[in-house]
Amino acid sequence: MRYIKLTLAYDGTNYHGWQLQAPEHGPTIQGVLEDKLQLLTKQPVRVQGAGRTDAGVHALGQVASFATESRIPAERFPLALNSVLPPEIVALEAGDVSAEFNARFSAVRKTYRYHIYHAQQPSPFWYRYAWHVPNKLDLAAMEEGARLLTGTHDFRSFCASGSPVKNFVRTVDACRVEREGNIIQISITADGFLYNMVRIIVGTLVEMGKGKRDPGEMPGIINSRTRVAAGTTAPPQGLFLVSVEY
Amino acid sequence: MRYIKLTLAYDGTNYHGWQLQAPEHGPTIQGVLEDKLQLLTKQPVRVQGAGRTDAGVHALGQVASFATESRIPAERFPLALNSVLPPEIVALEAGDVSAEFNARFSAVRKTYRYHIYHAQQPSPFWYRYAWHVPNKLDLAAMEEGARLLTGTHDFRSFCASGSPVKNFVRTVDACRVEREGNIIQISITADGFLYNMVRIIVGTLVEMGKGKRDPGEMPGIINSRTRVAAGTTAPPQGLFLVSVEY
Numbered sequence: 001m002r003y004i005k006l007t008l009a010y011d012g013t014n015y016h017g018w019q020l021q022a023p024e025h026g027p028t029i030q031g032v033l034e035d036k037l038q039l040l041t042k043q044p045v046r047v048q049g050a051g052r053t054d055a056g057v058h059a060l061g062q063v064a065s066f067a068t069e070s071r072i073p074a075e076r077f078p079l080a081l082n083s084v085l086p087p088e089i090v091a092l093e094a095g096d097v098s099a100e101f102n103a104r105f106s107a108v109r110k111t112y113r114y115h116i117y118h119a120q121q122p123s124p125f126w127y128r129y130a131w132h133v134p135n136k137l138d139l140a141a142m143e144e145g146a147r148l149l150t151g152t153h154d155f156r157s158f159c160a161s162g163s164p165v166k167n168f169v170r171t172v173d174a175c176r177v178e179r180e181g182n183i184i185q186i187s188i189t190a191d192g193f194l195y196n197m198v199r200i201i202v203g204t205l206v207e208m209g210k211g212k213r214d215p216g217e218m219p220g221i222i223n224s225r226t227r228v229a230a231g232t233t234a235p236p237q238g239l240f241l242v243s244v245e246y
Numbered sequence: 247m248r249y250i251k252l253t254l255a256y257d258g259t260n261y262h263g264w265q266l267q268a269p270e271h272g273p274t275i276q277g278v279l280e281d282k283l284q285l286l287t288k289q290p291v292r293v294q295g296a297g298r299t300d301a302g303v304h305a306l307g308q309v310a311s312f313a314t315e316s317r318i319p320a321e322r323f324p325l326a327l328n329s330v331l332p333p334e335i336v337a338l339e340a341g342d343v344s345a346e347f348n349a350r351f352s353a354v355r356k357t358y359r360y361h362i363y364h365a366q367q368p369s370p371f372w373y374r375y376a377w378h379v380p381n382k383l384d385l386a387a388m389e390e391g392a393r394l395l396t397g398t399h400d401f402r403s404f405c406a407s408g409s410p411v412k413n414f415v416r417t418v419d420a421c422r423v424e425r426e427g428n429i430i431q432i433s434i435t436a437d438g439f440l441y442n443m444v445r446i447i448v449g450t451l452v453e454m455g456k457g458k459r460d461p462g463e464m465p466g467i468i469n470s471r472t473r474v475a476a477g478t479t480a481p482p483q484g485l486f487l488v489s490v491e492y
Binding site: 058091122124 | 255256257304324325328333334335336337338367368369370371373375
């Protein structure tokens with residue numbers, strides 16, 4: 001048996017998220033990838049993804065691992081896969097790894113980025129990749145809120161209710177707010193993410209940018225450990241899984 | 247009667263170009279825009295577009311003009327239109343103009359930009375907006391070819407055959423090749439463009455970049471005044487109408 005690590009980029013607009021679902025829910029990235037790997041290797045393949053991105057969420061550097069008895073050299077997988085995958089899913093790199101490697105459980109750090117399209121009118125090129133916010137935004141307030149979020153905390157306030165997780169403690173290494181033209185990027189690096197964590201953080205930071213909340217409230221929101229203390233959940237299409245560290 | 251100048255951005259992927267067509271050919275940008283203007287003004291509206299972009303071609307700053315008896319203030323049109331237009335078409339600005347203004351015939355200069363996605367594997371985010379060229383490209387050769395193209399010339403070699411145009415002389419003010427990460431941008435500003443002119447110029451410059459042609463051939467290609475002397479026509483999806491000057 002051989003073990004392969006695969007790095008992928010995808011546009012999640014037309015997919016029902018990463019994770020395999022019953023076919024009536026529509027196509028998923030994992031489902032399409034497994035089909036095409038089976039086509040190439042002539043064996044059923046089960047892949048493990050580093051981050052189970054939701055419907056409409058994208059990836060610049062998702063990582064997947066799988067076991068196979070195929071003799072296709074690892075470095076051939078990207079070109080072979082890209083010749084059969086739909087254009088919304090692209091294999092960027094592949095390499096051999098040990099049997100112990102698991103794309104999900106071996107990950108030590110992940111970076112997500114969220115795009116806000118900040119202009120009066122929306123953009124025909126960004127509506128699938130950003131949240132359109134026409135309101136005036138105080139970037140300094142958003143930066144201050146982001147700064148107060150970093151560190152090791154119980155992030156229960158930033159976890160969608162109903163999540164089966166028991167341990168809500170995560171370490172946010174960096175949370176940065178940057179503007180480039182009409183795009184405001186919020187990049188978050190952490191050792192792990194709770195369900196909807198980035199989107200709830202972004203929703204809360206935008207409320208601080210709009211002046212609806214003071215950034216100084218951030219420690220109180222964290223300490224309350226209750227979802228209702230934080231802001232709304234930003235829409236999925238602005239979110240990108242950027243990279244996974246091992 | 248009032249006369250309105252409207253600036254638009256659109257993603258042309260799912261449209262059969264700018265110009266109105268018989269309905270069986272599929273939707274066009276002009277057709278959708280006229281429908282929505284009629285919905286808002288409650289009168290039939292005929293718009294004139296500055297550049298008749300082809301199927302799959304995009305716009306960052308297309309300009310359209312129309313006459314109307316509606317009393318809607320010009321500056322209200324963008325928000326009103328964007329509430330009824332599909333997300334692929336966005337009205338950016340509108341203003342009153344004189345009866346003499348015609349978006350097409352009053353234009354004195356236009357800028358088009360072409361995107362090449364230059365990387366080994368394609369991108370799920372650029373396949374609708376760029377031409378994927380994985381080959382090695384000599385940027386200096388492309389820049390030299392672009393430089394030799396500027397000026398006033400008979401550009402018949404860069405016009406798709408069958409065009410009804412009689413005067414092929416155009417003045418190219420600037421033709422620039424720039425790289426930013428994996429994207430190579432070719433921007434061309436001219437007083438007018440022949441049919442497929444930018445796409446044939448890009449196809450020719452890419453052949454120079456690949457080393458299939460020498461950039462020094464450019465004056466000879468121009469002087470031959472025959473389409474077959476130039477390179478292939480680059481695919482439509484990389485092309486953007488950037489701006490129109492009056």
